[in-house]
Amino acid sequence: MSSMTPARALLLATSGIACLATAASALVGLIIEGPLTALILGISMGAGSAVGAFLVRRRATAAHARARTAVMAHGYAEGIAQYVLLIVCNYEAAVFPRSGPHGVTPDERAARRTDAYKIAAEEEVPHRVREAAADVLAALDDGDRSRSVAAQAALIIAVHEHARQPVPLPPGR
Numbered sequence: 001m002s003s004m005t006p007a008r009a010l011l012l013a014t015s016g017i018a019c020l021a022t023a024a025s026a027l028v029g030l031i032i033e034g035p036l037t038a039l040i041l042g043i044s045m046g047a048g049s050a051v052g053a054f055l056v057r058r059r060a061t062a063a064h065a066r067a068r069t070a071v072m073a074h075g076y077a078e079g080i081a082q083y084v085l086l087i088v089c090n091y092e093a094a095v096f097p098r099s100g101p102h103g104v105t106p107d108e109r110a111a112r113r114t115d116a117y118k119i120a121a122e123e124e125v126p127h128r129v130r131e132a133a134a135d136v137l138a139a140l141d142d143g144d145r146s147r148s149v150a151a152q153a154a155l156i157i158a159v160h161e162h163a164r165q166p167v168p169l170p171p172g173r
Helices: 006-032 035-093 106-120 127-142 147-166
Strands: none
Touching: 006 035, 035 106, 035 127, 035 147, 106 127, 127 147
């Protein structure tokens, strides 16, 4: 048995409603006038229901696709914002190593710096997160620990605020 996707559920619901409307109109026609009226009402209601079901399904499927695209884009931006936070923290660990001043080689520090700047400059990074990351990177480049801690707190807040934002769904049509 196949899984129940939104498209399949909508197909089953609209098909069921069309069948019930067809049967109900045929029954009413049979009770009121007879078999010929039942046939005419059943065929006309069935055709109308089928067209209506098709139009409803097409519109709902298009709205679902637009909403899915918006949610996927928001999720990607949220994921890349989290990655910016991670890579900036990784660079911070290279600038202020806990194992002492010689715990990280200059080459490793330069590589982490390059990665942090590349990721923070990505186009998909939300604007507030990009600005906060730039503040942290500037503080780390200056070697100012207290300023980098404050800027990192602002970056964490920016990332979490972006994650809490509702997904902007496109207008229907």
